[in-house]
Amino acid sequence: MGSPGFATIDFETTGLFPGKHDRAIEVAVVHSDPDGTITGRWDTLLNPGRDLGRQDIHRISAAEILRAPTFSDIAPELIELLDGRVLVAHNASFDTRFLLAELARADIWTSQDLVTLCTMQLARVYLPGSGRALVDCCAAFDIQLEGAHRASVDAGATAQLLASYIAHSEDRSGWTDHLDRAAAYSYGRVPSRGVAWYPREDALSGNDHHFLERITDNLPEFSGPDAHNDYLALLDRALLDRVLSLHEAEGLVKLAESLGISRPACEKLNLEYFWMLGAAAWSDGILTDAETGDLVAVATLLRIPPTQIDKVLTPPDVAPASPKQPGASLGGFALNPGDLVTLTGEMSLPRERWYDILVANDLVPKDAVTKKVKLVAAADPDSISGKAKKARDYGIPVVSEQGLANLLGI
Template sequence: MTMDAGFAVIDVETTGLFPGSHRIAEIAVVHVEPDGTVSNRWETLVNPQRDLGPQHIHGIRAADILHAPLFGDIAHDVMELLTGRVLVAHNVHFDYRFVSHEMDRAGLELPFEAHECLCTMKLARRYLPGAGRSLKDCCDSFGLELANAHSAGDDAEAAAHVLGNYIRMDAENPEWFTALDRAYFASWPIAEPKRLPRAFRRSGSDPQPHFLERLVDRLPEVTGPDEHNAYLAMLDRALLDWQISASEADGLVALTDSLGISRNVADQLHVSYMISMLAAAWEDGIITPEEESDLRIVGDLLDISQESITQGLAGPVIGQDEQTGAAVQSLVLTAGDKVVLTGEMSRDRSDIEADLRAAGFSIHPGVTKAVKLLVAADPDSLSGKAKKARGYGIPVVGESYLATLLRN
């Protein structure tokens, strides 16, 4: 068996959140060379031998996996693709546990633990400070397209390109070489691949992301320990189907135990999570009745009082007070505060600037730390101004918020 040095970026789509109770329904492996070049992509659907779980999220249908291989049929193929390479994933804690569990079922064993792998979500804190934890946030930072989120192949390839950018940003970092040596010289099991035909996802339109998924893609990174981000990333997944089942709740409790997160800390993380969701929902200046309903559902799932949710819906939430932990509500601007505009608005730019000046604000041409607010034609804008504003912690709101701003 020959081995190649490099990185193997994996992604799995699953029937649920926890290995053992749930199974892999799709897996992809993308190779990245030591210099950051993406060199190979392999993917297949997998028959999980059980119901497919949240199909509205991953989009896999029963007909798609009817003739797909079992994981046991491809285990040696997957192991061959991993052999000698550093295992990488976005939120590697999740993907590693599923792959390791399925390998164990097939009589194979990965030669290292999750903490010895690389995580593009964790590395974002070093190379993309201020970016969110989602894969889409990392892709946006590099101008990469994430065509079909929750497709294992596209997610793995996107994470591979993110990794490649990290490597090129810091090519001489000895941590890359240490990881490569550890993986290359590890005691890998002998793989006897069958090289079965791959069962690709059927072509067709992917479901449009739900409101909650769009919010999750914009949630900021947590400044606390990596364990907190790992827990919140799992919470991201759990909430995408707008419910937390009894088994998911049990699994989340077990996860907090394994990560060393106390009940009190978990409650604090839930509050922070809800405040972040409210802030993301308010970015366009309005919350629709449907959005309010979904946010209240999330509040119930996180055991947050409806009274607190009502308060958060009363006016724009822009963050969390570091001292008290309370939501910081409304954009408190005073005469002379600097406001920046970006993007093509529905109204003439000069008219908007005139209205803002009449209200006492100062129109500023560029984003500096002295700017109090950025108004974007698209609050999800990836413009240089929007990226810099988010990096400085300056609120970014949509054009529709101008009416509220001027009225206040």
């Protein structure tokens, strides 16, 4: 019958259990001819609508997936890439379970009887005595695997591994049998949503623009002191953890546009905020290494000119002046005994350990986000978990794990 060949697939996921709550966050597909020659590559990040799980493994940040399509958005193009081809993966059981679970969530029916090949299982035949991990199998054939746990990298390496297996086969009948059965299998057709795929490279380049560049440059200036104070207050809250998340940056842009604050005015306010921080740091007449590092970190986030940084770091000739804006909030946020704090995402410290730390600081861990919660700490400050989303709706600050530690002085 003949077949167009193989489709090697790899998913990066939030965890190991698609039947529960874990989701796919990246998928890559590599096409190969029946002889193993690679003929095409595709990959995209996926927005799962929840926190990203073990980010230390897949190294995908929440900021990168905010503009990514959902699985349902790209499912029509994905199944078209798989249709009529042998589905190949390293540990195919894992990837096919996620594929079927995501298709089911997208209300796309497909038979469970997929035509698959597992390069991990085939290692028993072609690499007896070798390790089963992808890195071990690739090393046996001198296949480069740099940047593992990235879907495009793992799928590409697996496709090369498949080609090596095929090249070392004396009898091709087994491969032909799979190709023939795959040619008779169809995932069906689903109308395209016209949503473009979103590779990691696009996400990385798309997040390069500083928030000031997104504020209108020539906006007619009609804002006054009250609007400026609102901007400074939001800026202060956004910089609680010295991380300017994409959500916080977008919030500053929207506020500036709604209040009629132009980009030049925002630059002046950012500089004023930086000088206020400097004045507070110098208030005791000493600038410690920690305070210097903090000022430099803020200056980097706000793109403060080097000449201004040098001026703030230079000991003042007179006592620092108080902030010019009487209503500006500078370091006004503090956690007080009895405040409710919610955690979200898989942090570096176990959740139970963080609960103990919060209780030891007279704070109350709260599993759910209500309007009474004072702060939400997230493994990733751009988290799109349900808790983080609700916190932003309520105007509750969302800070990083390190930001929480800094607020507690630990």
